[in-house]
Amino acid sequence: MIEQFQHFFTVLWGLATDPVNLLIVFGASFLGIIFGAMPGLTATLGVALLTTLTYGLDVNSALLALLGLYVGAIYGGSYPSILINIPGTAAAAATAMEGYPLASKGEGGKALGLTTTASTIGTLFGLLILVLMAPLIASVALQFTSFEFFLLALFGILISGTLTSEGDALKGWIAGFFGLFLACIGRDTLQFFPRFTFDMPQLDSGLDIVPVLIGAFGIPQIIKVLAERKKLAQAKEFDSVVPELSEIRKNGKNIARSASIGVGIGAVPGIGEDIAGWVSYGAAKGAAKDKSKFGKGDKSGLIASETANNACIGGALIPLLTLGIPGSAPAAMLLGALMLHGINPGPTLPVEKPDFLLEITAILVLASIAMFCNGMLLAKQVVKLLKVPAPLFMPFVAILCVLGSYALGLNVFNLFLMVPIGIIAYWMIELKYPISPMIIGLILGPMADENLRRALLTTEGDLLPMLSRPVSLILILIMLVVIFQQMPWFKSLLRKCCSACKSQPNKEEA
Structure with missing residues (x-):
């Protein structure tokens, strides 16, 4: 163990003392923040585009x-979430729930400072778990079958709908x-049969998430x-973007819980940073003494979502490096990049490259430091966007939305998709229907559909095996509790049970 730590610090020192390496990591982090902040230019797209440019470079x-x-792109999505309530990435959707209300109250700088610090802490925590618990978490994730993946997707939709709805x-x-x-x-992945395509070949591959998100x-x-x-936020003097250490200390338990959730969800292949943010946000809301503050600029909810989605990076690398299975969409792009450079992640990687895990951890530590420095530098400038009059700024945002949708495959059809989805979303908001669950449903839909059908094919249509697996049973019970908690009779029953439990000790004393 001591030798491993010595090698880790040796690699980190070697990287940090090379000016070329510093230039690369700080430049890439800066570019990643821009990718995450601009609608449509996601971490997945950024890694995919950059992969082709790194072919002539050495592995490090x-x-x-x-x-x-x-790392920069996952964090960068918080900028537009906080400033204009438009998540730059799906991973930052939960951040908008508390970040934008804070910005509207003139606390945009404080919100950006907290997200920068929380993202850095979450990333470093994820790396610590990656090094210490990679084999254990990978073995747990390996126990998931088609039924578990289906239930996990369904749970993500239910929890998102529960947390984002206003009282209903x-x-x-x-x-x-x-x-x-x-x-x-689009065409289903198992039998390639067209569904709801209306004989339009553009719909055969389904709806792209980027134009729908935008x-x-x-x-x-x-x-x-x-x-x-109106302006995007109140025209107040903004506070400093320097993070409040007292607020970080006060949220110590929240940060630890959120980082653990992020790593755990990231370790499950195919889930990703967006679900980590929502689940962590829900856990923070459930643990809060005053839940009425959530949705109005609660800092604990903001810290929870940003800590979790960045901690998910370390978690997503666990199945990637140990099993060769990416834990998220950006990790899938990273898998292709590693294979392009002659590295084959999987069970044989520790034998072929024994020190590779420590080396990649050292690189991520340096990337986290670069993200924090770039984030604090950019936050001081980006926060000024709140003072720009809406008639001048929003048309520019509209142009970015168009460019972001078109950038995905240079497909004009994405623009025709973006507009009707936006109109539907506008009317949903007017009718008090939350938008985030719709996006979560679209993201998790393919996983739910494919895994349920595959599971039913293997069991010949029998659902009983779902109840015989411990993980499936736990997920079903959790979902039932989430559903029943919204029913008045269940809430009344819980109150009666709590009252009975509190009065029982008094009777024994008497």
């Missing part, structure tokens, strides 16, 4: 660039299952701001 330089961009979880669930329906558009979050915000002729 390529990993510095790719991981620097990866049913509307959140409806929005989530509408997203699940959108995910069914349309659902961007267009309603543009319409609303321009219609009301």
Whole structure:
């Protein structure tokens, strides 16, 4: 163990003292933050585009660039989430729940400082778990079968609908299952049969998440701001972006819990940073003494979502490096980049390259430091966007939305997809239906659909094996509790049980 730590610090020192390496990682981190902040330019797209440019570099330089961009892009999505309520990435959707209300109250600088610090802590915590518990977490994730993946996707939709609805979880669930329906558009992956394509070849591959994400979050915000002729936030003097250490200390338990959730979810292949943010946000809300503050600028919710989605990076690398299975979409792009450079992640990697895990951890530590420095530098400038009048700024945002949708495959059809989705989302917001569950349903829909059908094929249509697996049974019980908690009779029953438990000791004393 001591030799491993010595090698880790040796690699880290060697990377940090090379000016070329510093230039690469700081430049890639800066570029990643821009990718995450601009609607449509996600971490997945950034890693994919950068992979082709790193072909002529050595392995360490390529990993510095790719991981620097990866870490920066996951964090960068918080900028537009906080400032204009348009998540730059799906991973930052939960951040908008508390970040934008804080910015609207003139605390945009404070919110950005907290997210920068929380993202750095989350990334470093994820790396610590990656080194210490990679074999254990990978073995747990390996126990998931098709039934567990289906239930996990369903749980993500239910929890998102519950947390984002304003007093009526049913509307959140409806929005989530509408997203699940959108995910069914296109040819199914098992039998390649067209579903809801209306004989349009552009729909054969399904709906791309980027134009849907931009349309659902961007267009309603543009319409609303321009219609009301208001600024994006109140024109107040902004506080310092330097993070409040007292606030970080006060949220110590929240940070530890959120980072653990992020690593755990990241270690399950195919889930990703967006679900980690929502689940962590829900855990923070459930643990809060005053839940009425959530949705109005609660800092604990902001810290929870940003800690978790960045901690998920370390978790997503666990199945990638130990099993060769990416834990998220950006990790899938990273897998292709590693194979391009002659590295084959999987069970044989520790034998072929015994020190590779420590080396990649050292690179990620350096990427985290670069993200923090770039983040604090950019936050002081980006926060000024809140003072720009809406008639000048929102058309520019609209242009970025168009460019972001078109950038995915240079496909004009994505623009025709973005507009109707945006109009539907606008009317959903007017009718008090949350948008985030719809996006979560679209993201998790393919996983739910494919795994349920595959499981039913293997069991010949029998659902009983789902109840015989411990992990499946636990997920089903959790979902039932989430559903029942929204029913008045269940809440009344819980209150009676709690009252009975409190009065029982008094009777024994008497």
